[in-house]
Amino acid sequence: MSLAHQLPIIPVITPLLAAPIAILLPNGRLAHLWATAISWIVFAACALLLRDVATAGVISYHMGDWAPPIGIEYRIDLANALVLTLVSGIAAAVIPFSFASIRTEIDERQMPLFYAASLICMVGLLGVTITGDAFNVFVFLEISSLSTYALVALGARRDRRALTASFNYLVMGTIGATFFVIGLGLLYQATGTLNMADLKLHLAGNNNRMVEAGFAFILVGMGLKAAMFPMHLWMPNAYTYAPSAVSAFLASTSTKVAVYVIIRFIYSVIGADFDFASAAFAYVLTPLAVAGMFFASIVAIFQADVKRMLAYSSVGQIGYMLLGISFGTEQGLSASLVHLFNHGLMKGALFMAVAAVVLRTGSHKISAFEGLARKMPFTAAAFIIAGLSLIGVPLTVGFISKWQLLSAAFDSGRPWAGFLIVASSLLAVVYIGRVIELMILRPAPEGELKEAPLSMLAPLWVLAAANIYFGLNTQLTVNLAERAAAALIGGGP
């Protein structure tokens, strides 16, 4: 058995084994180098997987050579290969980036622990994405959640509210995960299997209240994890008080993975042809998505804290993704996947720029951004690029995903949804524009203020450049997302 056959296990097993070693390393710098190396290996493995899946079709890896449906299967198709690449790519950018920022924000002795927790969080997110076993999703979900609670709580050295934020996240996250397990239990009781492909075979045509209840529990549980609109309350505090690098990683990956799980369960487990799935689209997902788009964007306008503003903006952006899913069309699903990928890039860059500002000014209040375009031009420029991308200005990824969403809305006979998307984008102009205006038009603050170090600027600019590159070259994202959506809806590979 050559190494190539073992490729699907590498993204999960490498960081899992590397995390305990990171704890044993004597200082933060070594742990940082170690975690960076691991994150790059994982990114390379995920990129290779994406290439293989794009050319050769679905990869099925049998854990320990136990054949599914009895054994645990890792099943990689285009949809999760795309999410895997996003998660590992963001990790490969944020972990090298984190050193300078984290060193000032947490205790020096905790740095090896920080990198161990980051690696474990990454394992969890990648595992949720890669697995084809429904219960395995829960296990990996909790692996990532538990390390996330610890990572958020690390912000307590700067602001003790990180502790209460983390506690609330723990309570909400556990309720969400437990709901998910209840849903799985109902599906298991209905079918006697936990393999996703097998579940779909057994569920086909069996439309009853038990399956419906299971689906509802899964949707609510994952909605909590994804910060779907009325269940987002844990998120602004967690993202605001977590260490800046942690916010950058979580904001661009964890909620996206939860949205991916919702997509996976709707299309690959339940099957969208069920009555209650289309009812859920029309009566649950659409209204909540629209409410989230507007409510969260309006709340974001009134925030005095840039991290909190970006967190509320994330709630709104999750709304776009859910709206795309709720169209129930191939195009809507593809737009949703494109936006999932693109939003990871934008939010990653925005939160990283904020982390650089926090490093130099010590604050993430909006007032700290005054006149920064003169003092920290590279950071400010990256923030502006990612901000414009969030609004959806042409030549950026944001435009591509908005365009896809709009054409999906009009093509599926929902012109009102198109207008709502444009209207809520205007709200993004207001809240992002407010920060950009402060950075450019206000006089620079008194005193010495250096540009962020290169170790932070380089990863930040890689993501900012990705925002433009994938806005110009849509071949990779749009093309792959369209094929992934066709496969998800068609049920084929």
Add this chain to the structure above:
Amino acid sequence: MDFITFVIERYNYWIFIVLMMIGLYTVIARGNLIKKLIGLNVFQTSVFIYYISIGKITGGTAPIYTSADMEARAGGHDAAALPGKDALGEGGLHTTGGDFASAGNSLEELTKAPHSAPPAEALHSVPGAANDLLSSPALTVNDHAAAAADAAHAASNVIYSNPLPHVLILTAIVVGVATTAVGLALVVRIREAYGSIEEGELEAVDVVAEFGVESGDGARA
């Protein structure tokens, strides 16, 4: 009368629902962080009970070979006849009725026991009732459990409970323990930082710290 039977036959689900609601209510209604964690634990435990009860089969024993099985297996057959990994590795198990069935066939051969399928109703703790939870059609016949019970029955007239939900919930219990540990550690840190673990007081202190009213006194770290 029908309604009462309906309720009583599903008593395990009622226990699950009542416990779940108690736990969820405690999490929401209590301001004390420790009490919240206890509520969370009750909530999780209710799900454990639900999983354990769906694995139970009427008359089924723990899924461990009985002495009769062990003797039968020792009688002239090597380990190849055991339900092992090889049987699983052959694939296509689902269509042939599951690995337990193929394992059961080998057991059947060696014991020469007559093969008689157990009634499907025996698969659940309440005959014919648990099958249609929420009064749905009998979709819930559990393939793997059926195959397992079938095989076990054929071998030695012993019915085993379905071990898979129990194994799943062992994992979930471990996760629950870890969550509680992290939660309690956070409560300790909150107590150190704020001097209180009452949600209301924590919020009041934070508001004072944020907006500067009564600074000095309220914002003690």
